[in-house]
Amino acid sequence: MTVVKVAILGFGTVGEGVYRTIQSHAEELESALGKKVEVAAVLIKNKQRERNIHKEVLVTTDFEEILRLPKLDIVIEAIVNREPTFTILQKAIERGCHIITANKEMFAHHGKQLIELAEQNNVSVGFEATVAGGIPVIQTLRQLLKVNRVQQIQGILNGTSNFILTEMRDKKWSFAEALLQAQKNGYAEADPTNDVEGFDAFYKTMILSRIAFGEEPNWQEVEREGITSITSELIGAAEKLGLRFKHLASISKEGSQIKGTVKPVLVGNENPFYHVEGVENAVSLHSDIVGRITLQGPGAGMFPTASAVIEDLVYVSQNDAIKRSFKSTASAAVEQSKVQPKEFWLVTGLAKTYSNPSITWIDEVSKGVFVIKASKKDLEKLVKQQETIFYFSILGEYEPAIASTEEKVSAL
């Protein structure tokens, strides 16, 4: 029986998950591929650390040693950082290996180059694990794109920041307390910047943009905002209104322009993201024929991510000569109105006495926290003048809290 020889780069959470799953699901893999999958090598960083790896596997800190193996079919990359990963994967492709990656930062930066190089070398690139862990969002998007024109993708793409927001609301914790818990649980790194400032979600959004629209927006023009400005007071005020903060990534195409944002927004009970709690991820795909499809599930973790990697492994093995490449939609431009509608916002730092015809005051939720109605442009103008203002979009069909307004009126 032929054997598929695999190298795993990195033996952290994802790398070890892939290794264990290849052992535990050997039978399933063999039945799917008609071939045995064998881990031939593992690339590690620290030779001293004890690892539970079969002694026939080459364990090394030197990738060149792996490249010199007599037979190597697939290289699975589960490291972090852009380099030396990108360089290593280029070498793997040039040697004729399929590559599979779970590294969103590297792939957002170099995905296009890797795929072009893979096409020249007649091998495939799998990257299902770069976005939303175990949720097969890339595969689903490809499936829809066979005929649909995708207009917008929205998602909770970072489990760590969603966990922090959930714990802050649930336990009335401060951001610092919730972050500490996330670190204790192994959800957040010692330096949590990538997660809480939205860089991780940003990279994933760019990868989705490339699949959905065949291109990305100018990275500098993407509005990226973290969750560090959200206090437990704000979360409490939102809760009074039946709203929850969610760190939402969004990418959409209007005409020929692609617009991306990663920022905290407020959603009500009827929004599917309202109920996505803890480390769960969710992605909504809006397309012209099907409408809105939402996928929810574990966005990270050892085994969910390993599953995504191994689904790619099966895919690249089955389609050995077929290159899995970014598919651009025949972008018959979806023309949409450019008029800025008025939306509802939760704002703080705005003087109660402030008066401006373009802003409608709706309610004072708690001391200094207001709901207003305004267009985004008008609100941005205002913030330029008063930098102390924080504002958050209330998504969907917000019903002003009529009852509490009436109470106030009758109490006057």
Next chain:
Amino acid sequence: MTVVKVAILGFGTVGEGVYRTIQSHAEELESALGKKVEVAAVLIKNKQRERNIHKEVLVTTDFEEILRLPKLDIVIEAIVNREPTFTILQKAIERGCHIITANKEMFAHHGKQLIELAEQNNVSVGFEATVAGGIPVIQTLRQLLKVNRVQQIQGILNGTSNFILTEMRDKKWSFAEALLQAQKNGYAEADPTNDVEGFDAFYKTMILSRIAFGEEPNWQEVEREGITSITSELIGAAEKLGLRFKHLASISKEGSQIKGTVKPVLVGNENPFYHVEGVENAVSLHSDIVGRITLQGPGAGMFPTASAVIEDLVYVSQNDAIKRSFKSTASAAVEQSKVQPKEFWLVTGLAKTYSNPSITWIDEVSKGVFVIKASKKDLEKLVKQQETIFYFSILGEYEPAIASTEEKVSAL
């Protein structure tokens, strides 16, 4: 340029949706396939009716005429009923056509035979549209099954019954009133039996079982219960507890035994099905590596279903010689405990004075409507003795309404 010649059988909601989408998305199809897709024929029932079909298309009531076309690549079936559909599709396969169907009843009965016949004739069978309309649940399941062992699938698979339950709660309507509205909106047939008695969901569940487990349970042993016994009073009582009725289909494998049910259950706010409202469908896939993934979206309707059909069309065209066949998981039996746990139930028709050590009384929600805790077996024993009892499972982590119990206690 080569052309893919297609016949559409039936010109109802789905058939017309497919026809219109092939016209409106000609450019996308051509770019995906490198071939033009051309509707060569449409099979209709009634020649008198006016239809907006291009005059170059053969429109006929006689399938034999379609079979005699000089070139025919794909037959898309969007009729209802098992016959003559099954016979027609067999002829299409024998002529060498790929077939795509949206007909769950026919496919639940004859899917296996059609797929075997297709394999013999080296053509493919697409059936994404048979389950959950526009939600690509079959494709996602296949993707997961590349490596995961699926343990359970749960879903709201019938939009009509979900719409009725939603309207009954929302508008305080009776079942009859909600059904009438469903019929007015075109969601329910004049004879709604298939939807409200769970036959439609049952067929879909059997199709999912075959993909997930490679086989089906004995149809006679599947517990199938409709929603006609649910009154607006019961819905009101459930709402007081923060619970909603959902018509849930479930299929799971324990050891070598497959268990299927289609019945109304109660779910709380933290259950993903709680928020699936109106004609939406949702499916949760539980598998061993990934965990739980939930997909939600439009389960029916002209264009969502058409999209599923056309995704299949692209698939069968691209994999022209590759047979799309049922995949059975190498079913390393998932052994689970057989001990019947005690669950919470909402019951009516049980005398308040009834005493039985195996049943714990939790609360009286409204006159004659109780929450109890009991194992399913004990409850079934009881129902055998007292046939007036109705009971509904409360899914997930139900918290007894402590507050209202306390109120009652303090009021004593």
